[in-house]
Amino acid sequence: MADKGKNPASETKPDSGASSAEAYVVKDPEAFARNIARMLEELGKAASAWVEPREKGEVADTMSEPMTDMVKTFSKVGEYWLSDPKRAIEAQTSLLTGYFDMWSQSVKRMSGENAAPPSRPRSKHFSDPDWEENPFFEFLKNAYFITSDWANKLVAESDGLDEHTRHKAAFYMNQITAALSPANFIATNPELYKEMVASNGENLVRGMHMLAEDIVAGKGELKLRQSDSSKFKVGENIAVSPGKVIAQNDICQVLQYEPKTDTVLKRPLLIVPPWINKFYILDLNPKKSFIRWAVEQGHTVFVISWVNPDQRHAGKDWEAYSREGISFALDTIEDATGEREVNAIGYCVGGTLLAATLALHAQEGDKRLATATFFTTQTDFTYAGDLKVFVDDSQIASIESAMEKNGYLDGSKMATAFNMLRASDLIWPYVVNNYLKGKDPMPFDLLYWNSDATRMPAANHSFYLRNCYLENNLSEGRMKLAGKTLDLADIKIPVYNLAAKEDHIAPARSAYIGGKLMGGDVTFVMAGSGHIAGVVNPPEAGKYQFWSDGPKNAEFEDWVAGATETPGSWWPHWNEWIRSNSGEEVPARKPGGDKLTPIEDAPGSYVRAQV
Known part of the structure; x- marks a missing residue:
């Protein structure tokens, strides 16, 4: 970020009274x-x-x-x-x-x-x-x-x-x-x-x-600034919900947040965020924080904070992220609370991993995941949107070749790909504002988070691109994990499947089709706006709307036509759904319980690691 005191020129505003010529x-x-x-x-x-x-x-x-x-x-x-x-x-x-x-x-x-x-x-x-x-x-x-x-x-x-x-x-x-x-x-x-x-x-x-x-x-690459990053610091004015890191391993830290109610739901809540970005999109600030809001509704909230990988993690594949991520978090939750049954949320690729893990657990007889919520998640990639442009055999081979050197894909590559999906909004306005107008971008927590990129482990990313985007193996019943061939129909637990109407990353139609492949009761809801704003929409904001209760077993377009539109946030609707599945309450729990000694304060050290 430019030092204001050392900027080589001072800003001069145009004379608004000047004639056109x-x-x-x-x-x-x-x-x-x-x-x-x-x-x-x-x-x-x-x-x-x-x-x-x-x-x-x-x-x-x-x-x-x-x-x-x-x-x-x-x-x-x-x-x-x-x-x-x-x-x-x-x-x-x-x-x-x-x-x-x-x-x-x-x-x-x-x-x-x-x-x-x-x-x-x-x-x-x-x-x-x-x-x-x-x-x-x-x-x-x-x-x-x-x-x-x-x-x-x-x-x-x-x-x-x-x-x-x-x-x-x-x-x-x-x-x-x-x-x-x-x-x-x-x-x-x-x-x-x-x-x-x-x-x-x-x-x-x-x-x-x-x-x-x-x-x-950008160390020789253009790192386009979309926000004034000097105004934000993780753990100080962003990602500030109080909590503790109560367990960690090579792949993740597990965070538990301080309760804000005297009693809480008996079933804890585990959030599985994407590792393509950092988890604090769900904890940007107190007014926007889904994590804080969930705690206030009486949930005991646990979050996986993925490591920002380096060469040591090159061989960590999807099985590792499932076992050492989700299963490790479930073990941690049981140690901290004594509870085996857990409500889980998976966001974006975190949701895809959660779905694969659920299918695996179904074959292994692991019944700890009692309900699943998917935020803008694809399990069928037939209509996966513009990201499929970057996926064919030759392009994946090129990415894999690039990852061989360091064992990971640099986070800037994914950030650029996401920005290209909406280049007219996320690239060129900032080129014009920054380099032609010479103006610093405004401080914006969402765009600061967007620029806080993470790396992708080579084995994990290759598995994801080939099994999901290229071959669509999860929805076709061909994905193999831990020696098992996965079938989404084995997922019999209640599912809340949230899509976003204007999502460019996980199109609503794609999320809807994937949800229909699961074997239990699936509640599909479509939020207004896109991949982030459709999810991060607190009730107090009074923004957007959501659609629910469309006709069962309908095609996507027919579901949308027959759904009920409700103004505002979908968050309360989801909370009612969770409580309808199990509303039993117990006294509030402190982070770590009696068995686990907290390691450090939330948001932890893993999320602070820079690329």
């Missing part, structure tokens, strides 16, 4: 030239920060393989359109017609005729009035939309492509069109251009200084 005229050419020179100096530092670790062999470029795959994918699209001259001419004519129509409308408006511009949904990326009022920028914007719509249509209408290739082509095209938006460049964005002129280029000096800092922070 004056806003584009440099007022102080000498200062402007001086700042451009300083900007180039900072850009040189950024280039040096990028080149140096490569010269030392500390960083190996990995862009060639994705670029090769993208070119290969687009070549298949091109083959379809170029193989038939008539088809190729029609495609070119379609694009030219769009340009001519746009030009005609622009000429009419410039001559005073009443010619309405094309109707499009308003975009925050084109909010400056000059996108509409200045003919030059309006032309750029309309030309961009016409071109991007045409390019996406070419992909959509390419016959003869297999579904995976079509999916990749559409995804790559979205990445390209998002990157080439005129909103992302100074010369083509009126807001950026005016800001550059008003500050005599000081914004670019600041921006290139931040770019150099972010490449240094």
